[in-house]
Amino acid sequence: MENTSNFPMFSQLNRLSVGAKMIIGFMALLALLLAVGGGTLYYLARVDTTVVSLASAQAAGTPLESAGLNSGLQAAGDMLHLMRKILSLGLVVGTILCGIMCLSLPRWIIKPLQQVTDASQKVAEGDLKSLASEMGMLARGDLTGQFKIASQPLDEISQDEIGRLTLAFNTILSRLKETGQSFSRMTASLNNVLNRVNTDADGLTYTSEQLSAAAAQAGQATTQITLNIQQVARGAAEQSGSITQTNDSVDRMTEAIQDISRGVGEQDAAVKKTVSLTNRMTTALQQVAESAQTVASLSKDATFSAHSGAGIVQETVQGMERIRAKVQLSTLKVHEMGERTTRIGDILNTIDDISSQTNLLALNAAIETARAQTQATALTEAVLNRQMIAQAQLINQILCERNLNFSTDFWSDLARRAGLDTICITDRDGVIVYAEDPRLVGWKFPDDPKAQTYPFMKLLRQSDGVVCQPSQRRGVDNQVYKYVGVSRGDQPGIVQVGFKSDSLAQFEMKLGGFAVVADEVRRLAERASEATKEIGGLVKTIQKAVEAAVLAMEAGAQEVEVGSQRSSQAGQALTEILQATEEVNQQARQTSSAAGEMSASARELIQAMDSVAKVVQQNLAAARVLQADSAEVTRALEEIASISQENCAAAEQVSASTEEVNAEVEEVAGSSRALAEMAQALKQTLAQFVLKSDLLPALEDPQF
Amino acid sequence: METQVVVFEVANEHFGVDIAAIEGILNLQPITQLPHAPEFIEGVTNLRGSIVPIIDLRKRFGLEQTPPTRETRIVVAFLDQIKAGMIVDSVARVMRISDELIEPTPPMVATIDSAYIQGIAKLDGQLIIILDLKKVLDRSEKEALPKLPVN
Numbered sequence: 001m002e003n004t005s006n007f008p009m010f011s012q013l014n015r016l017s018v019g020a021k022m023i024i025g026f027m028a029l030l031a032l033l034l035a036v037g038g039g040t041l042y043y044l045a046r047v048d049t050t051v052v053s054l055a056s057a058q059a060a061g062t063p064l065e066s067a068g069l070n071s072g073l074q075a076a077g078d079m080l081h082l083m084r085k086i087l088s089l090g091l092v093v094g095t096i097l098c099g100i101m102c103l104s105l106p107r108w109i110i111k112p113l114q115q116v117t118d119a120s121q122k123v124a125e126g127d128l129k130s131l132a133s134e135m136g137m138l139a140r141g142d143l144t145g146q147f148k149i150a151s152q153p154l155d156e157i158s159q160d161e162i163g164r165l166t167l168a169f170n171t172i173l174s175r176l177k178e179t180g181q182s183f184s185r186m187t188a189s190l191n192n193v194l195n196r197v198n199t200d201a202d203g204l205t206y207t208s209e210q211l212s213a214a215a216a217q218a219g220q221a222t223t224q225i226t227l228n229i230q231q232v233a234r235g236a237a238e239q240s241g242s243i244t245q246t247n248d249s250v251d252r253m254t255e256a257i258q259d260i261s262r263g264v265g266e267q268d269a270a271v272k273k274t275v276s277l278t279n280r281m282t283t284a285l286q287q288v289a290e291s292a293q294t295v296a297s298l299s300k301d302a303t304f305s306a307h308s309g310a311g312i313v314q315e316t317v318q319g320m321e322r323i324r325a326k327v328q329l330s331t332l333k334v335h336e337m338g339e340r341t342t343r344i345g346d347i348l349n350t351i352d353d354i355s356s357q358t359n360l361l362a363l364n365a366a367i368e369t370a371r372a373q374t375q376a377t378a379l380t381e382a383v384l385n386r387q388m389i390a391q392a393q394l395i396n397q398i399l400c401e402r403n404l405n406f407s408t409d410f411w412s413d414l415a416r417r418a419g420l421d422t423i424c425i426t427d428r429d430g431v432i433v434y435a436e437d438p439r440l441v442g443w444k445f446p447d448d449p450k451a452q453t454y455p456f457m458k459l460l461r462q463s464d465g466v467v468c469q470p471s472q473r474r475g476v477d478n479q480v481y482k483y484v485g486v487s488r489g490d491q492p493g494i495v496q497v498g499f500k501s502d503s504l505a506q507f508e509m510k511l512g513g514f515a516v517v518a519d520e521v522r523r524l525a526e527r528a529s530e531a532t533k534e535i536g537g538l539v540k541t542i543q544k545a546v547e548a549a550v551l552a553m554e555a556g557a558q559e560v561e562v563g564s565q566r567s568s569q570a571g572q573a574l575t576e577i578l579q580a581t582e583e584v585n586q587q588a589r590q591t592s593s594a595a596g597e598m599s600a601s602a603r604e605l606i607q608a609m610d611s612v613a614k615v616v617q618q619n620l621a622a623a624r625v626l627q628a629d630s631a632e633v634t635r636a637l638e639e640i641a642s643i644s645q646e647n648c649a650a651a652e653q654v655s656a657s658t659e660e661v662n663a664e665v666e667e668v669a670g671s672s673r674a675l676a677e678m679a680q681a682l683k684q685t686l687a688q689f690v691l692k693s694d695l696l697p698a699l700e701d702p703q704f
Numbered sequence: 705m706e707t708q709v710v711v712f713e714v715a716n717e718h719f720g721v722d723i724a725a726i727e728g729i730l731n732l733q734p735i736t737q738l739p740h741a742p743e744f745i746e747g748v749t750n751l752r753g754s755i756v757p758i759i760d761l762r763k764r765f766g767l768e769q770t771p772p773t774r775e776t777r778i779v780v781a782f783l784d785q786i787k788a789g790m791i792v793d794s795v796a797r798v799m800r801i802s803d804e805l806i807e808p809t810p811p812m813v814a815t816i817d818s819a820y821i822q823g824i825a826k827l828d829g830q831l832i833i834i835l836d837l838k839k840v841l842d843r844s845e846k847e848a849l850p851k852l853p854v855n
Contacts, residue, residue, distance in 0.1 A: 356731075356774070357731075360729055360730075360731065360777070360795075363710070363729050363795055363797070363798060364728050364729055366723075366797075366798035367710060367723055367726050367727075367728060367729070367798060368728075370708045370723040370724070370798065371723070371724065374724055515798075518798075519797075519798070522797065522798075
């Protein structure tokens with residue numbers, strides 16, 4: 001702004017706006033242009049007029065010289081000369097003006113703008129940035145930052161827009177400065193407040209802890225008080241109880257006194273009764289003396305009886321001893337018997353074994369017999385078959401003899417002589433043609449597989465077949481027969497020979513007898529086994545009985561022992577009785593004399609009793625006085641008791657109040673604990689701020 | 705006709721076996737157990753010098769096993785050509801039973817398990833089950849019997 005003062009001639013201009021300044025510049029240029037142009041045009045017009053007048057003069061034929069050519073040309077030349085001067089001057093002046101304008105434009109307009117811009121830049125990069133960082137620190141809780149505006153306000157350059165801009169800029173700057181100050185004040189006061197809060201929180205923590213401790217102490221104290229009061233209450237109650245007890249005791253005492261009083265009364269009565277009893281006793285004692293003499297005489301009799309009893313007891317003891325010896329002998333014998341029966345049992349076991357073996361043998365014998373029977377039957381059958389085949393073949397031979405008369409008699413005769421029961425011969429169709437029995441002739445062997453004769457049918461188709469059949473019922477008359485058949489020799493047909501079942505019996509081997517014997521042996525063995533079992537049972541019964549007998553004997557022996565002992569004891573007892581009787585005798589005598597002495601003593605006793613009665617009367621009077629006194633004591637004690645009960649109630653009330661106080665103290669303690677916790681929390685929160693203690697006095701700074 | 709049977713008891717039931725099949729009756733004697741023998745074979749025993757396999761009829765008939773008693777016997781018999789001993793509770797006697805008294809097994813009873821029942825003999829107050837010894841063992845069991853000298 002210093003350069004502005006170097007141009008005092010611009011001081012008026014500075015008040016104008018930039019537009020006005022430019023208009024003035026341009027107006028100056030325009031005026032110059034108009035002056036130059038106007039002059040030029042004026043002189044051009046005069047030149048033109050001159051030229052036109054010259055031209056018209058030429059046309060009219062007027063000589064030019066006459067028409068003032070020379071002067072006209074002279075004038076025109078002057079004009080052009082003047083024009084040249086004006087133009088040159090205008091050009092020079094215009095150039096100077098333009099140069100001035102060009103030089104002054106940056107000075108007047110651009111420089112102030114530049115200044116404002118620079119200042120703004122400085123504010124933006126310096127102050128505003130630091131403000132922003134301060135704000136950031138504050139936001140983080142750091143209060144140590146300090147904000148100051150470094151930029152200076154701009155000088156007033158002009159009155160124009162740029163000047164107003166500068167003014168506005170300065171205003172912003174001053175506002176900014178105020179803001180900075182406010183910010184500093186704010187941080188300072190915040191810092192201050194927080195420091196105070198911190199201090200207060202410390203104080204609060206300390207105080208609340210103290211409060212808590214105090215409350216705890218108060219709680220303990222009240223608890224102690226409560227305890228004490230409870231003790232007092234208990235003490236009062238106990239006192240009350242004690243008083244009640246005392247009261248009771250006094251009551252009891254009163255009662256006792258009454259009892260004593262009563263007792264003394266009774267005593268009195270008893271003394272009187274005693275006197276009368278003693279009188280009666282005296283009479284009785286006389287009777288005793290008499291009785292004692294009777295006893296003495298009776299005890300003599302008893303002594304005699306006891307002597308004879310002792311003798312009998314002695315005999316009994318001896319008898320018992322003899323019985324015992326006999327019982328012991330019996331026991332021994334019974335034991336022996338027991339052992340022998342055990343041996344019988346052993347022998348019976350052997351017998352049972354043998355009978356079992358015999359049974360087995362008999363069974364096996366029966367089996368062997370049966371098998372032998374089976375084999376014998378098979379053998380008989382085989383032998384018989386061979387014999388019968390031979391006979392049938394012989395009959396075949398006979399059939400070949402043509403010259404024989406095959407009548408029924410012939411065949412019956414043949415059968416009888418051969419020992420056969422039947423002979424049958426069929427033709428090729430199986431129809432019986434020859435037989436020993438005329439009833440069989442003409443009977444046809446049925447073609448039925450179930451028929452008895454069917455096995456023989458195959459012989460019709462064979463030339464020398466043989467069929468042996470065991471005995472069974474034959475088809476023709478249902479009688480039991482054994483048949484053997486061969487193929488007929490002279491033509492197809494069957495030759496059959498057979499035995500009746502009755503005849504067969506002569507060939508059988510009879511082994512059944514052996515089987516019967518075996519069965520009998522088996523039965524005998526079974527019976528022996530059963531018998532041994534029975535005997536075994538008996539032996540067991542005997543053994544049991546013997547055991548019981550042994551036990552009974554032993555018990556008897558013990559009883560005898562006990563009896564013997566008791567007899568001895570009885571003997572002793574009798575001896576003792578004897579002695580005792582002697583003593584009784586003596587005692588009776590002594591009693592008699594003592595009774596006499598006692599009688600005298602009783603009389604003395606009666607006298608003594610009279611004096612006792614007097615004392616008792618005195619006691620009775622004293623007890624009555626005592627009774628009256630004790631009633632008073634009771635009343636006093638009852639009063640005390642009621643007072644102590646009141647005490648007790650009061651103490652209980654106090655105790656209750658103390659408990660309430662205690663509860664409240666506990667509440668306070670709880671609250672103070674909560675307070676301490678809150679202070680702690682507050683301190684933790686404060687710890688998030690970074691404080692600056694030197695800012696504290698800034699609060700008092702009048703600047704803020 | 706009549707059959708001679710040996711009557712023995714197993715679990716209080718009377719059983720009869722044709723006497724022809726019976727070799728003899730023994731008291732119970734020590735039985736040697738054979739390793740890896742089929743379960744129905746108790747073991748073997750020495751019968752007058754020959755080794756005979758022993759079958760427990762209680763086990764065979766699916767009855768409860770009981771300890772042997774004084775009455776326990778071994779019935780030596782031919783089970784279809786194979787000589788074997790059968791353990792029975794007791795042997796009662798040898799008796800003849802008329803064939804008419806023997807009734808065939810009712811079809812309901814004749815399941816596979818009771819195939820060895822030949823018939824039931826009704827005597828005075830008692831029933832005797834007649835066994836068919838050939839069927840007491842099935843084919844595989846017969847094959848499983850140790851090949852031992854058979855008289």
